[in-house]
Amino acid sequence: MTLTENKPETRPSLAPQKGGLLADRAFSWWTLGTGLLVLGILALILITTVREAWPAFVEMGFRYVTERTWDPNPAEGAPIFGALSFMYGTAVTSLIALLIAVPVSIGIALFITELAPRRLRGSAITVIDLLAAVPSVVFGLWGVLVLAPILVDFYRGVHDVFSGVPVLGTIFGEAASGRNFMTAGLILAIMVTPIITSICREVFGTVPQADKDAALALGATRWEMIRGAVFPHSFGGITGAVMLGLGRAMGETIAVALVVGGSTNLSANLFEPGNTMAAVIVQQFGESTGTYTAALIGLGVVLFGMTVLINLAAQRIVRRAEARMRGGVA
């Protein structure tokens, strides 16, 4: 009666307010826009750098990547921009870095996840965090002023040991100074260790405890457990970690620029000075003009393309490995 008549008036309105709808939509579009910023920046990097480097690509053609001479100011004739020596330098220094950093990083990750007593685990993680926190230019400063002078004598000793041996004699050749491919590789190794370690740690963390317990219960030693239960599970993840480390090593600029020696050199002798793509850009950019600048930006384009491809592949691998792990656990 009266009760039912009153009801519609006292019931709160649940219909959406008009202004709110607009705000909601605007907000979601705004967040979408900021999300798209990532894609936009990546696309812009590609477009602007390629456009700016185009004159050098056109002038040098295919020789840009097959020519080992890099001579911006020749005594006569047109300047020559061949990036092969720098690509070689990038490859060699990254390879040295990975050869050292990968076993070390896997070891540290194993220590943290499998071996360390609870108290030491925290300090080991802090060490890795600190290693990641030190700016790369500080490693470069230390490398060029402290490490390189010390290492010269060591390099000479190594050269003396291997001087008669066919291949090794060439690789470990004469050392004129401490600034060379080898020192750059060593400094890079220090800098890629934290990233490889942290990913390996995550990957090892996903190994099912049951598998590890099973191995130990069957009488496996700690190492046999790691080899039999941990490694097979994490092979994909380790591969991804190594590739991420490779991407980091290739792109590292300042520390390498300080210790690699800065000469255009394609030599099998690891104790000779050379240069890498990233380092040459930062060393020569200030004094370049015209096609010279374009050629340097071209190095950036090559570097960008390679690191993006490597990172894409690495992310794929890590993700797939993690997804499989999660499936395996459940």
Next chain:
Amino acid sequence: MTTTATPPATGRGQGAPDLSRGALSMRRRVVNHVASGSIHLALLLAVIPLGLVIWTVLNRGAGVMSLDFLNADIPNSYRREGPGMGPAIVGTLLITGMASLMAIPLGVFGAIYLNEYGKQKPLARTIRLMADVMTGVPSIVMGLFIYISWVLVVGRFTGFAGSLALACLMLPVVIRSSEEMLRLVPDELRQASLALGARKWRTILTVVLPAAISGITSGALLAVARAAGETAPIVIVTGIVFSTNTNLFDGSNTALPAQIFRNASQPFVGAQDRAWGAALTLIVIVVLFTIVSRVIANRFALKER
């Protein structure tokens, strides 16, 4: 008498098998020891360079550190000895600060899109993947990008160009770390807020974001610490000055990492001393940010359930 246990007569000898360490074959025992030895050695191999670097920086840096060093202008000749990193310290703080002002809000909103709107949609997955890829783009490439798209357009070197480059480097890091934090916010909070009639945008801004803010701050500070140490883009896009320039939009600027780089490649004692001092200052700044980030993360951590 049908359910008796099997007699222990089978197998070797009497009683339980020997499970002690001594029963391991020589080879297995040695391999195990060698392996665990190498693992400890690996940790040592990481500790040694870290210790040496930090000790050298403290040692050499403390020698030149003084109030004058932190304030005075940079000598305009590498040969000259004596203090001065003031302009670079001011430059580092201003450039990094401006970069944070741009990258952190944008990154947080990007993370909100990924976690609250995009979720597992193809577009969101692409952005997530590309943010990870962007984290791996070398800083020198980011420097070239800003040089082309800002310095060449504006026509001069500015501190702001450095901020732009650092912001580009920070953005993906902030997005990914913030998204991780937003994911930890329990869904009940969102549902409760929506059930009370709050719009989605209000729910996100007044309920979800405050719940995750400590984690987001901590992640952002780590990104700031990393950006403060970036050198290559600064060298390429900000130019060089020897006296303090507080205007980011007009005139060249400089920062600590760039000063370390330039001074480290000089053969003069004065320059090298300044490089060590700058390195010490930079490390102190970076470590301060890292510690504050840790404290915030630990103190105000969202209770993980």
